[in-house]
Amino acid sequence: MPLFPLRRIASFKPGQFIPRLSTPYTPRRFFYGHISDSKMAPNLEPFFKEYAVAIPSISAQDENRKDVFRMAQFLADELEALGAQVEQRPLGKQPGKEHLDLPPVVVARYGNDKNKRTILVYGHYDVQPALKEDGWATEPFELTIDEKDRMYGRGSTDDKGPVLGWLNVIEAHRKAGVEFPVNLLCCFEGMEEYGSEGLDDFIKAEAKNYFKDADAVCISDNYWLGTEKPCLTYGLRGCNYYSVSITGPAQDLHSGVFGGSAHEPMTDLVNVLSKLVDAQGNILIPGLMDLVAPVTDEEMALYGDISYTMDNLHESLGAETGIHPTKERTLMARWRYPSLSIHGVEGAYSAPGAKTVIPAKVIGKFSIRTVPNMESPDVNKLVFDHVKAEFAKLNSKNKLDVWLQHDGKWWVASPKHWNFSAASKAVEQVFGVAPDMTREGGSIPVTLTFEQATGKNVLLLPMGSSTDAAHSVNEKLDRRNYIEGTKLLGAYLHYVAEEPISA
Ligand SMILES: C[C@H](N)C(=O)N[C@@H](Cc1c[nH]cn1)C(=O)O
Numbered sequence: 137m138p139l140f141p142l143r144r145i146a147s148f149k150p151g152q153f154i155p156r157l158s159t160p161y162t163p164r165r166f167f168y169g170h171i172s173d174s175k176m177a178p179n180l181e182p183f184f185k186e187y188a189v190a191i192p193s194i195s196a197q198d199e200n201r202k203d204v205f206r207m208a209q210f211l212a213d214e215l216e217a218l219g220a221q222v223e224q225r226p227l228g229k230q231p232g233k234e235h236l237d238l239p240p241v242v243v244a245r246y247g248n249d250k251n252k253r254t255i256l257v258y259g260h261y262d263v264q265p266a267l268k269e270d271g272w273a274t275e276p277f278e279l280t281i282d283e284k285d286r287m288y289g290r291g292s293t294d295d296k297g298p299v300l301g302w303l304n305v306i307e308a309h310r311k312a313g314v315e316f317p318v319n320l321l322c323c324f325e326g327m328e329e330y331g332s333e334g335l336d337d338f339i340k341a342e343a344k345n346y347f348k349d350a351d352a353v354c355i356s357d358n359y360w361l362g363t364e365k366p367c368l369t370y371g372l373r374g375c376n377y378y379s380v381s382i383t384g385p386a387q388d389l390h391s392g393v394f395g396g397s398a399h400e401p402m403t404d405l406v407n408v409l410s411k412l413v414d415a416q417g418n419i420l421i422p423g424l425m426d427l428v429a430p431v432t433d434e435e436m437a438l439y440g441d442i443s444y445t446m447d448n449l450h451e452s453l454g455a456e457t458g459i460h461p462t463k464e465r466t467l468m469a470r471w472r473y474p475s476l477s478i479h480g481v482e483g484a485y486s487a488p489g490a491k492t493v494i495p496a497k498v499i500g501k502f503s504i505r506t507v508p509n510m511e512s513p514d515v516n517k518l519v520f521d522h523v524k525a526e527f528a529k530l531n532s533k534n535k536l537d538v539w540l541q542h543d544g545k546w547w548v549a550s551p552k553h554w555n556f557s558a559a560s561k562a563v564e565q566v567f568g569v570a571p572d573m574t575r576e577g578g579s580i581p582v583t584l585t586f587e588q589a590t591g592k593n594v595l596l597l598p599m600g601s602s603t604d605a606a607h608s609v610n611e612k613l614d615r616r617n618y619i620e621g622t623k624l625l626g627a628y629l630h631y632v633a634e635e636p637i638s639a
Pocket residue numbers: 294295328329330331357358375377544577578579580581606
């Protein structure tokens with residue numbers, strides 16, 4: 137494959153004419169839902185309000201399930217319009233919530249040339265919850281672009297931007313009249329932010345069917361370590377998500393009448409939660425750290441070379457509240473040690489004001505990010521035993537229950553594979569630097585499943601940067617990352633086509 141088409145794809149700019157293209161190239165899909173951007177406005181469709189960031193496809197909230205389905209339909213329609221063969225595969229009912237259908241997996245094939253490599257790309261079209269009242273400066277489901285070309289909106293970086301990046305790559309090739317370098321298989325799911333319910337079985341079933349031609353897998357669903365230098369990622373932490381409920385009185389109580397004379401669920405819960413993790417991030421569950429693989433000298437030597445500073449951490453935190461004094465210790469805490477986070481309490485009074493209520497039932501939520509060699513059943517046993525033992529020490533007459541909501545496995549692979557070499561060359565082509573090789577603190581539950589079920593190498597190729605605030609308020613994707621990231625995905629596919637077949 138000559139480099140010419142690659143250069144052409146990798147060097148166009150938004151709004152710039154490229155050969156054989158009658159209109160300026162604009163990755164228009166992402167800009168549906170946004171009208172005031174003058175550069176993009178001429179290319180917007182009149183029905184813009186319906187799409188992409190504008191669809192609140194929140195998988196964790198039952199009332200948004202219809203929106204998750206709408207988002208699947210949007211993607212399927214877009215892929216079909218681009219000439220892909222698309223199917224929406226049902227996954228059945230949601231376990232534990234049988235009144236809800238799981239959103240479909242949108243699978244697609246673009247190209248079926250036996251002489252080309254086949255790349256399977258995975259992404260997710262569901263998003264985390266978001267409310268303006270959480271502290272967003274703009275409406276979370278209206279894409280808003282500021283004067284620094286930062287594109288704000290829930291899902292912008294996690295993971296609608298990267299998913300649409302793959303579609304933009306197809307569109308760019310079609311508009312430019314450039315032959316597509318590989319066959320592309322797409323697998324886009326709608327439950328990733330809720331533990332990828334149902335997808336493991338689907339991947340295992342399709343590994344030797346729909347995905348059988350895949351030569352390698354690429355996932356664009358994580359972030360650079362900083363804001364300037366891209367990275368390729370070869371490891372993820374897992375995630376075990378727990379709920380602990382405490383119930384007592386038959387209904388909420390007046391604290392003046394019952395305070396001091398009844399065991400209070402919220403008091404018990406706060407006591408139990410305080411025994412999980414200390415203020416320095418140390419997990420207080422006996423035996424848990426014994427499950428963690430020891431650090432080797434070889435691994436220790438890797439951290440120093442990574443382009444990361446404490447300033448990068450402070451920039452993405454928006455504060456100087458890091459726990460550890462050095463970048464090495466910070467990266468290890470994020471990549472290779474477990475962490476325990478307390479996320480919230482259902483049933484507790486959280487509105488402004490001073491209501492003097494004693495909640496009758498509260499449910500605390502926490503999760504543990506897991507690492508090699510922690511196995512989920514071992515972690516669960518230690519968690520359940522510890523929570524029950526700490527509750528027993530309170531001598532409360534309330535009732536406690538603790539359970540696992542969902543778990544996802546950690547993953548660490550070898551980056552010594554043509555899949556990573558191709559991505560590395562693409563980063564150098566598009567950004568002019570060699571990428572850092574990183575692991576990631578977040579979780580993409582199906583990564584290991586793809587690796588094991590297909591037997592193929594899996595690469596994580598992120599588009600967004602460390603300041604994107606995924607899962608937080610004011611999530612954004614910089615326009616530069618979106619445009620250059622789209623080029624990166626395209627260039628990667630061209631380099632994949634050039635990698636020696638024997639590798
Ligand atoms: C890294 C990826 N973009 C992501 O955000 N994954 C989620 C997946 C999840 C949700 N519950 C458990 N895992 C994450 O890491 O929180």
